[in-house]
Amino acid sequence: MKVSCSVVVFALVFHFFLVTGSRSPPPSDSVIIIGAGMSGIMAAKTLEEAGYKDYIILEADSRIGGRVHKGQVDGNTVEMGANWLFSGGPKSSPAHEIAKKIKLRTLYSDYGNLSSNIYKQGGGLYEKHVVESAFKVADARQEFGTNLSKILSSKKGGDDDISILGSQRLFKQVPKGPLDLAVDYFYNDFEEAEPTRISSLKNTFPRQLMEDFGEDSYFVADPRGFETVVHYIANQFLSHNNNKITDPRLQLKKHLENELPGENMIFVTVTDEESRRIEQQSEKKTKAEIMQVLKKMFGNGKQIPEPDTMLIPKWWSNRLYKGSYSNWPNGYTLHSYHDLQQPFGRIYFAGEHTNSTYLGYVDGAYFSGTFRSPSDSLYPLLGRAT
Ligand SMILES: Cc1cc2nc3c(=O)[nH]c(=O)nc-3n(C[C@H](O)[C@H](O)[C@H](O)COP(=O)(O)OP(=O)(O)OC[C@H]3O[C@@H](n4cnc5c(N)ncnc54)[C@H](O)[C@@H]3O)c2cc1C
CATH class of the missing domain: 3.90.660.10 (Polyamine Oxidase; Chain A, domain 2)
Known part of the structure; x- marks a missing residue:
């Protein structure tokens, strides 16, 4: 089950890759990939495997993984973004397959x-x-x-x-x-x-x-974090040392603009207006609101201890994301969606929001950066490279 702690933006997730060069570039043309989330890393891997080595990945943040990102609460790893992997269906989720390969610890959500x-x-x-x-x-x-x-x-x-x-x-x-x-x-x-x-x-x-x-969902509960799945892919083609990517083609803190769950942890999900409200108010107020709910739920005359620490991911207020993941609103036509996927000049777009089959999920981001995007074969660039 995929959950958001933040509000959804539909179209404006900033993840795309920019191609410089002519419409039918020879392999020597340079490619700039903007963003090193799952889709950007997959786009780079796809290019690499197709023989294009001349690319750079510009990532505005100081890390790769994008919305697959772990945080720490009292020394315990918690997932700030994607949490769940899926299994049990007729096909294999690529993210889950990698997770199994690297023995990522997951808990079945019953x-x-x-x-x-x-x-x-x-x-x-x-x-x-x-x-x-x-x-x-x-x-x-x-x-x-x-x-x-x-x-x-x-x-x-x-x-x-x-x-x-x-x-x-x-x-x-x-x-x-x-x-x-x-x-x-x-x-x-x-x-x-x-x-x-x-x-x-x-x-x-x-x-x-x-x-x-499949509908069987597995909650990632591994100190290495869900992001290890993205690292695993990156390590397959970017040079690295001691799990640190040293490949000069990955440039962190670069952008083209001007400027385990431990014990006793409670996971709270808020969406839509509630998430926007909570992102904007003080932590103190959020804590007071949570305490009020907990007292009602479990109080019954008992003392409810205050939390030692709170971690509130703020995807909506983060200018690099402006939301958690996309959702298809009623009234948004297929025609508009196809427009959204189209290249703009020599700029080509990837990202979970461009994959209509698995829109919003890590697997959607994964496929959006490959030749094999199940229904969205939207990449003339990649089409040329095959
Ligand atoms: C709270 C939450 C819960 C979720 N739960 C699940 C789940 O359980 N299961 C699941 O499958 N999916 C889940 N998702 C969705 C999943 O995380 C995303 O669909 C997926 O990670 C998106 O990958 P992406 O590559 O499309 O985009 P991103 O991960 O957003 O990558 C974009 C990258 O581009 C960078 N960037 C942005 N602007 C610039 C710029 N101007 N210059 C350079 N770099 C830039 C960003 O820093 C980022 O690294 C969740 C997401 C959130 C936020």
């Missing part, structure tokens, strides 16, 4: 117990059977939405779409009340990181990543 773990706003748990009924209704809603999405998609060339909330309205089962809303958040907002009134039904259901790679 959501089977959820019906015994939903708290009331005022404290105390909902009864299991009550939650199970809410899940049944949510399943039926999702099934209706998936079928409707297939009907909309079968209309060739049509732009007909509806929001996920719109489909819930048609099904006459709009989530109401705290329990239904919590369950709906788990089914939808938690994944898309935007509310159902915004997310496109047609371009969300069925979730292709889960269909292909």
